[in-house]
Amino acid sequence: MNIYNTVGKMAIGSRLRRLSELMMDQAGEIYALYGIELQAKWFPVVYALSGGAEKSITQIAQEIGHSHPSVSTIVKEMVKQKIAKESPGKEDARKNFVKLTAKGLAIKESAKIQFEDVNSAVENMLGESQYNLWKAIEEWEFLLGQKSMLKRVEEEKKLRESKAVEIVPYNDSYQQAFKKLNQDWITTYFKMEEADFNSLDHPKEYILDKGGFIFIALYQGSPIGTCSLIKMENNTFELAKMAVSDEAKGKGIGFMLGNALIQKAKEEGAKGLYLESNTILKPAINLYHKLGFKKITGIPSPYERCNIQMELIF
Incomplete structure (x- = not known):
């Protein structure tokens, strides 16, 4: 037990397994006490078949919440002990159906008194404990069903x-990183165009000097993402040249960059943002929707790859 006290709650899976193994071992001793030829791990399958009707492996697995391979293995063991029998389906011979044999039904009947005693023992134990383990298990199963571990x-x-990510303003030392981050994703899906070369090779002249801004995302001091605001007419900025390195994907960098530039645009008094993209870039489109952008139409684009335009009005 010392290891669990040392490691703490992150060992919950191992500790639950230990408890499960302890309970299963003691369940085997209880079956022996009542002279019942049944392994504890068979119980859910036996109970599922206790009505006497035959069921497929899939049906049993769904009822008891076990995997198909797990149920299949248990059934094979039960068949070997002549507790259950398999037979091909009448409508589909490729699907086997399982039912209890006379021996299996007899075990079910003889175990009724044992079940009553076990249930009473569990009830007493729950009464002795400070926390209701049964309800806690139900709650954890529900929570893990809602969102997996x-x-x-x-x-x-x-x-x-994300706490180790810093969003900083662009300076000349980031020019190569700014170009490479964008060039990598563009050439993965499309081809570099004239407008790309202009802004990536000369960001100061084509973005900054025209009233725009570039931000760089640093992770542990290294550039892993970038995005820019390009000044447009009518007090609007274009959100452009957003790129995140493959190694940094999944850290929420794009969302952080997007929010930083939205905040910057608001500080500059902009009335909204505009962007161009391509629907093949599904993660990017999802990100833009998450940031609040809506699809629009009708604005000419200098990029061949553009097939969707979006805007965010403040």
Whole structure:
């Protein structure tokens, strides 16, 4: 137990497995106490078949919440012990159906008294404990059904990594990073165009000197993302040249850059933002929707790759 006290809550899966193994071992001893030839791991399958009707492996798996391979393995063990039998389906011979044998039904009947005693013992134990484990398990199963542990850990990872990200204004030392980040994604999906070369090779002349801004995202001091505001007419900026390195994807960098530039545009008194993209870039389009952009039409674009235009009105 010392290891769990040392490691803490992140070992919850291992600790639950230990508790499960302890309960399963003691369940085997209980079956022996009542002279019942049943393994504890078979119980959910036996119970699912206790009505006497035959069921497919898939049906049983869905009822007891186990995987298909797990149920299939248990059924094979039960068939070997002549507790259950398999037979091909009448309508589809490729699908096997399972039902309890006479031996299996007899075990079910003889286990009724045991079930009553076990249920009473569990009720007494719940009464002795400070926390209701049964309700806690139900709650955890619900929460994990709503959002998996993997998703929850991914969110924590993204949050931790995002705290190490710094959004800084562009200076000449970032020119090569600004160009490479954008050139990498453009050449992955499209081809570089004249407008790309102009702004990426000469960001000062084509963006900054015309009243625009460029921001760089740094992760542990290294440039991993960038985005710019290009000055337009009618007190509007174009959100352009957003790029995040492949290694940094999944850290929420694009969202952070987008929010930083939206805030900058508002500080400059802009009435809104405009952007151009391509619908093949689904993650980018989803990001723009998340930032509040809406699809518009009718504005000429200098880019061949542009097939969607969006705007955000403040």
